[in-house]
Amino acid sequence: MSTQGSVTTDITNRIATITFQHPKGNALTRKTLEELEQAITSVGNDRDIRVVVIHSEGDGAFCGGAYFEELMKISTYEEGKRFFMGFARVINAMRKCPKLIIARVQGKAVGGGVGIAAAADHVLAHPSAAVKLSELALGIGPFVVEPAICRKIGKSGFSTLAIDATHWYKAEWARKKGLYADILDSIDQLDHAVFELAEKLAKSNPEAIRELKKIFWSGTEHWDTLLEEQAEISGRLVLSEYTRNYIDNAKNGNTGE
Template sequence: MKAYVTLKIENKVGYIEFYHPNRNSMPSDVLSQLEQTIIDAGKNDAIRVLVLKSGGDRTFCAGASFNEVVEIEDEDAGIQFFSGFAKVINAMRKCPKLIIGRVQGKAVGGGVGLAAATDYCLANIYASIRLSELSIGIGPFVIEPAVSRKIGKTAMAEMTIDAESFFSSEFAKNKGLYAEVLPTTEALDMAVKTLVSKLASYNPEALSHMKQVLWEGTSHWDVLLLDRAKISGKLVLSDFTKKTLKRFR
């Protein structure tokens, strides 16, 4: 299957789904589509609440596309690529609709950032998480504000430093990334549907104001995340990172 980003509306709920055949990794074109889809959904009066999900099983998002990252040859291209994650997170942050995350499998790097940028996230038992960036020569700089906001600096540091380990879905729940962990994907989908059905029946003005309250104190992220993208954009050009990425390609 080819990569895609889709928006489907059912009963005042907008379901945004992204997919890439390589474990739902995120090349720049998918990131750009996802950003614009979130922006458009936020302006759609037919939608009261959003669900962010990915296609396929057992992998929610593998983070940055190594195939694209390894081809980056100059700093501007590196900054542009990592700005894609910054723009998606900021689009989620500024979207006037509550965004519910549905994580059906492993989340790595930028995938953890996407889960953290949702307003409320549900997962299944397969939804372990890993921040592998230091092990490949960069770091989770762009997603750090979103992840630290959800799980705290201490847990963020633990995951970042132990970069080659997966942390369980229960760890993610205990630290606040997931609100609930369900035993199966079917149970996860039922829980998501039940939650968003309730939210879609609530006062949309109240939901919008609540969204603003939840993200108070983050208006500086427009600048902060792009500054963080510059750090990754430089580091990705290092010999260490190039050699490491070629092994995983």
């Protein structure tokens, strides 16, 4: 597996399945984020595709958030903003995609992984799919993913995750808050439910789906600017001594989590 991660797209029966992977808990690198944005935009522009499924490789973590190794290499504000703009562009690509997007969340989701789930139109999850926003513990805060998460679970739910940055909130908590539409007891059941729903949506009127997406995302037209502003905050804070020390300790297993 590449240390940069990878993204693949499979198209079958008008269903586009986008899979991302990284050997470190499906963490998100700059390369992975760029490829995710490109894949989502590409399938969104394909008239033959009716529905999109996003998931990560394997049955372990859904997404480990930003890749620490890359965070440590950021040395300028411009590099920091560029990295966090990757998350902004993925969320905006999902928002603008005229197809309905289903996220399959099979395991724990951290930071940007929670943002991806929140930006999906429908999320099906496994009981192991706990969530955490660890950014405040890192010293940067979950700024880029905030709009998507607040839209899905409200300010109260977001603030709970953002403030208690070292706590894992169970999948059932996420379901009750509205992040997950349903929780399936096994991976087989999860895969079956995702496939069954995708097949149904693939037979739907694409014009109706396009109009539904407009309604779902009404009021977010300013997000291109908003998410860039949020990325600028993270790009500045990632250079702080606090964040550098935290990431270094985390790599050595000394964060106390």
